[in-house]
Amino acid sequence: MLTLTKALHDQIVAHSRKDHPDEACGVVAGPAGSGRPERFIPMLNAARSPTFYEFDSSDLLKLYREMDDRDEEPVIVYHSHTATEAYPSRTDISYANEPGAHYVLVSTADADDAGPFQFRSFRIVDGVVTEEPVELVDSYA
Numbered sequence: 001m002l003t004l005t006k007a008l009h010d011q012i013v014a015h016s017r018k019d020h021p022d023e024a025c026g027v028v029a030g031p032a033g034s035g036r037p038e039r040f041i042p043m044l045n046a047a048r049s050p051t052f053y054e055f056d057s058s059d060l061l062k063l064y065r066e067m068d069d070r071d072e073e074p075v076i077v078y079h080s081h082t083a084t085e086a087y088p089s090r091t092d093i094s095y096a097n098e099p100g101a102h103y104v105l106v107s108t109a110d111a112d113d114a115g116p117f118q119f120r121s122f123r124i125v126d127g128v129v130t131e132e133p134v135e136l137v138d139s140y141a
Contacts, residue, residue: 016080096124
């Protein structure tokens with residue numbers, strides 16, 4: 001299960017809305033080994049595409065150095081889908097290289113009348129996708 005503060009949830013959704021019609025992407029870092037998402041890090045979609053996202057390699061290197069210096073790890077890797085449901089594509093699955101991370105997808109397409117934004121979390125390990133519940137909290141206890 002992904003436990004996430006409402007404030008971080010709202011930041012991820014706001015970033016997804018802002019970058020629409022292109023896919024948004026980013027990371028939420030947390031203290032290494034804690035599994036607790038704390039620091040919201042929106043990234044630039046270097047592909048600037050409505051159907052694909054790509055972290056800029058120099059931005060990604062800088063991010064990992066910064067997380068290493070702060071003893072953090074990527075707890076959430078997120079991106080948006082602009083025209084499809086919030087479910088990992090084959091490309092998303094092939095690029096999922098953080099087995100300990102929660103992969104959050106936000107759909108900015110209203111494809112199923114469930115509202116304009118779907119927010120879902122998955123674990124992706126060795127190509128296997130497992131959806132997990134998301135619990136929103138005001139703060140971490």
